Amino acid sequence: MQKIINFFLGSVYVRIETSYPERFLNLCAKFGIAFWDMSNEAIDVIFVRMTVRNFRRLPDVVRKVPCRVHITEKNGLPFFLHRFRKRKALVLGCMAFCVAAWIFTSFVWVIDIEGFSGLDTEKLNENLRKYGLDVGVYASGVDVDAIKNNILIEMPELSYVSVNLNGAYAYVTVKKRSMPPEILSKEIPCDIIADKDGTISDITVKSGTPQVKRGDAVIKGQLLASGYITGRAGTTIITHADAEIRADIWRKVSARMLKKYEKKVYSGREEKVYTIILPKRRIKLSFNSGISYAKCDKIIETTELEFFGGIKLPLALECETFREYKTEASFFTDAEIFDELGQDVHSCLIPGEDAVEKDSDFVTSSDDTFAYATLTVKHNEPIGEKREILKNG
Secondary structure, eight states, rough: HHHHHHHHHEEEEEEEEEEHHHHHHHHHTTTTTOOOOEEEETTTOOOOOEEEEHHTTTTHTTSSSSSEEEEEEEEEEHHHHTTTTHHHHHHHHHHHHHHHHHHHTTOOOOEEEOTTTTHHHHHHHHHHTTTTOOTOGGGGGGHHHHHHHHHHHHHEEEEEEEEEEEEEEEEEEEEOOOOOOOOOOTTSSSSOOOOSSSEEEEEEEEEEOOOTTTTTTTTTOOOOEEEEOOTSSOEEEBBOOOOEEEEEEEEEEEEEEEEEEEEOOOOOOOOEEEEEETEEEEOOOOSSSHHHHHHEEEEEEEEEOTTTOOOOEEEEEEEEEEEEEEEEEEEHHHHHHHHHHHHHHHHHHHOTOOOOOEEEEEEEESSSSEEEEEEEEEEEEEEEEEEEOOTOO
16 A cells, blocks of 8 residues: 555655765654665665655755765656656546546446356346346446345345446356255155166165165166055055165276377467457457468457456457467377376266265277277165155055
8 A cells, every 4th residue: 555655656766875874864763754675885875765755855854964865766656747747638648548447437338147057147137137237337326235135036046146346347146056856745655766776785764665685686766665564464554665775886988089189280370360349349450351371279368458456447458369280190199098088987977976986997998090998886875766656556
């Protein structure tokens, strides 16, 4: 904060030659003349940095201590503006720009929404407009808290809404509500059926009748525990089956990969195309008719322009870089391929909830064209889901 104040007030770097440096410094303290960044070149030469206001008070010290004072450096806004005192058009243009930037950043021109796959952006935008956030509205008049609360009511599928204003930009972040799985009431009679293939490793039935035992192989849809209970008298009742059942599940994933690939060799030639991006328009600054490279990489860098203090303006500068390359045939080593395939097959395996890996087997092979990999994993995890017993059987 003090650096900002010193910039607006202006500061000077002063060289002081005196045979009495201690006396000079003591008198500065006596008269309340503050300085910083003090250093010495010799016993009788010191350097200090001070504000312009304090420098103008140095004559009170100079009259009492024989010394020579010389300004070696000037910094700050007053000196910067002094250079342009005769360029009135430039000064007026800068002032007009600052006023225009302040006006532009007082309104919302861009609404950036960060959501999730399947988000109904049309409905979200409609609700944003309904509760006061739209392109062109006065930023200070936007009630952020009211918008968040009302959108959560209007869109129950959302669990989180955040609205942040930064200059001409409004950033809206939403998160999807994770709906809990439907749980059957204890009053509803049900069976427990297998929701995947596996081998039963443990079964504990709290209510109902077990239909499988430890070591049995089961397939998806098979009855594991029945909601029908037959008593000693031969009577049968229907209840809500409840059990803890775990099974060993084997999962197998295979993949293959070409050994030959086209390697990029860059020529070192590149071209840049600049574009100014406005809220509803793009202005291309390059007059090239087109990129002449047969093959090239396209790299896009976008810089959002900011006003003083980090306030974002409603425009950005886009730089497209085109880098020319040619291709030549190359081959992966078996080690590189197997490492890549190993990562791929592992990422494809999605174990169930509360799964514990018990065993795995990774097999690789190759021929002149392809490399192959197969991963087999054994997980131990809960198995079974509840299915309501309907009255009609």
